[in-house]
Amino acid sequence: MRRAFAAFGAFGAFWGVWGGAVPRVQQQAGIGDGQLGFALLFIGAGALPAMLLAGRALDRWGLRFSAWAVGALGLAGAGLALTAVNLPSLCAGLAVVGATSGAADVAQNAVAGRAEAVAGRPVITRAHGIFSTMVVLGSLASGLTSSLPLVAPFAGVAVLALTAAAALPHGGDQDRGAPAPAPRGPIAPLLLIGTLGALAFASENAHQSWSAVFAHDVLHSTVGTSAIAPAVFAGTVAITRFAAGGLRPPYARIVLLAGAALAALGAVVIALSPTLPVAALGLVVAAAGTAVLFPTLVGIVSRDVDESHRGRATSVVTTVSYLGFIVGPVYVGLCAEAIGLRGAMLAVAALGVVLAALTPTLLRPFRDRPGRGIPR
Template identity: 40%
Template sequence: MLRTVVGFGAFGLFWGAWGAILPAVRTESGVDDGELGIALLMIGLGALVSMRFTGYLIDRYGGIVLPIVVGLFGLSGVLPALANSAVTLSAALFLLGATSGATDVAINATGSHTEAESGRPLMNLAHGLFSIAVVVASLSTAGLRAAGVGALPVLGGVGVLIVALAAFVLAPGSKRSGFANSEPTAKRRLEPVLLVFGGLCALAYLVENAWQSWSAVHLDTSLHAAPGLASSAPAVFAAAAATGRIAGNALLTRLKPVHLLVSGALLAALGSLGAATAGNVWLALIGIAAAGLGTSVCAPTIIGMAGAWAGPAQRAGAISTVTTIAYLGFLLGPAAVGAASSVWSLPAALGGVAVLAVVVAVLAPVAGRIGERPKDV
């Protein structure tokens, strides 16, 4: 459990600091908004390149992969602060994305393995701790930025901390290495059932990132909220997500994963619809919080179900497949909302997000039936 918690915490610390320090990275690298947008796409491209291969490495070599990829992630996180052009920033973000994708697979595989070995729920708690780490790092970085601290000290400090955690907490040796079964696995193929888990998780991530990315804009443009109040929307969503994941982890001691998944998706649908159609800012914030509570438990629960289905010998490979497919939903969510809003309106587009949450709830029993039939290995 320690390795899972520390891994998710380290992951959240970086991405919380990154969101707050990005304006400084933009200024210090000398890029404009268009160049920054192109460079940021490299994060997703790098992640998609590395994720499935990381699953293979974990299934083949076991727990030693976790500290290696987390350490590389910490080192790569410093590179954007050293960039001085659009080209060097794009290259740095591609490496960051590749190590981030590898870390994402490794910590989720470790969490799923620990969950299966202990028989106790863990994935929602781990994802909740990630959300808490994001909030803490974001606020801390904002304070450092207010004091005039630049990108290199912030990202360098976070990088040193992550590398230290990888070396001294996540390092293999003793029972903490995990993945008792690290023998070579059979020839790999794309299992159709993983497409079900991956597609469902992609929809969940699409709902989640749509609200994380567009909630402030919705309050600002649709409801004409004051700038400070509008800017609080992502924090409200993140805090609700952290709360939902920790509570969801506790609920899994009494509920089947599929029941939590259906309940979370329906709450996300109600919250999304309420926020999209709200007539004032406060009702919208309540809806955003409900959407955060509901959608927060969906992706961790689906990933845990996929890992339980795959079994120990191919768990990491299965999770890498599911998270790679799911990551497409995470990347496409904000863009899909933007495209829909240009055709109709932003409230209508966010109302469509509620429909997708209903789809997750309707399809969840399919994943539940699959998850109850462990893979023969």
Template identity: 40%
Template structure:
């Protein structure tokens, strides 16, 4: 359990610091907004390139993969601070994406394995720790930037912290360590159930990243909120997500995963409708928080259901497949909202996000029927 929570905490620590450091990275590399947008695409491409392969490596070699990829992630997280133009920044962000995608798969596989070993829920708590770390790192980095720190000491300090944690805490040796698989290669195939889990998780990520990316813009442009109030929207969403995941982990001692998933989708839809149709900033901000509470439990619950279904011999490979498909939703969500906003309006586009959240709730029982093939259950 400790390895899982430390892994997710380190992952959130970096991405919280990264978001707050991005203006410094942009300025120090000398790129414009368009060039920065192109460079940022490399993060997603790198992640997509590594996620499936990482699942294979974990199934083949076991838990030794986790500390290796986390150390590489910590080191590559510093590279953008050395970029001097769009080419070097793009290269640095591609490597960051490769190691980020690998780390994402490794920590989720470790968490799913810990759930199976202990018989107790963990994934929502782990994702909640990620959200808490994002908020803490964002605020800490903002304070350092206010004091005059540039990108290198911030990203360097976070990178060293992550690497040290990987060596000290995440290194193999505990009984919770992932085991290498002896499953014949002929059984390693893409099964339809993984498409169900992956598609459902992608929908959940579309909802999540749509509000994370567009909430501040919605308050600013649609509702004419003051700059300070508008800029607080992503932090409100992240804080609500952390609360929802930690609470959701406790609720799984009393609820079945599908019940939490359905409830989360309905709550996310309700919050999305309130935020999209609000006539002023404060009701919209409340709706954003409610949407964060609801959508926060969806993806971790689906990933946990995937691991329970797959069993020990192919758990990492199954999770890597689902997270790869889900990551497509994470990447395409903000772009889809932008396209819909151009065609209609931003409130209409964000109202469509509520429909997707309801779809997650409606399709949750379908995924549950697939997961019933695995006998693993949660115990209080």
């Protein structure tokens, strides 16, 4: 269990530091906003294929691969900070970061899933809570070290990631999966779970990416005050994940339906908010709803999959879900162009409604399997 928490902590610290360091990375590379936007696409370009391949590697090498993936992410971040001096080097560095991040994402969720299966009590949601907490702390650390060379905060993350990697077992038959046998059972149920995860991530990243813009452009708050909005969202996500971490598997379906409803309600409150405090209330409600969605879905898959195929199952679900993470902010942007930011928030609310409507149907392949972990 502690190993899963360490992996998620290192992962969150990396992305927290990255979020706070983006302006400095842009300045060091000497590029404009448009070029930065182009370069950021390479994160997803590197992550998606790595996620697909990571599952087979996990099933073959088990926790040993997890250690490699987590440690490599920290080193990739430090390497990026040292070498991103123009657009080509930044694109190459972000592709490597994306690949290691994608592999580490699949690995840490598989580690948490295994820990939950072995311990017989909730682990995944709390692990995601640690991730969210470390994102906030990493962002603050990045700001506090802004007077130091860019590599300094990333070097700190590298140390943390390597420490987490060292905590994961590196050998022993009990730490290895099967030698990559052919997957058992249909892949379709995993794709259905991934579809729900994509809707959840689209909603979550829409708020994380656009809440400050909404506060500034629609509610006319200052730049400094607007920056509080994503922090409110991330902080609420972390608190909710810790609070909900003790919920048992029989409540999984209820948690998903309640989370989707809260996500939709929060987005509606934001869309209709006349002032920043009301919008902040909507962000809290939306964050509380989205916080429980993906961890609950990973838990469902974790309880239903054979250990020898845990890596590939986690890989499929995580990869499909990640598509929503990429598309979510773009979805808001397109809607905002057509119907304004308030209308775009209503479009985000629609994601929660669709998720709630699809949940009973898309979970049925799991629920109907006797003796498995999915509640009836």
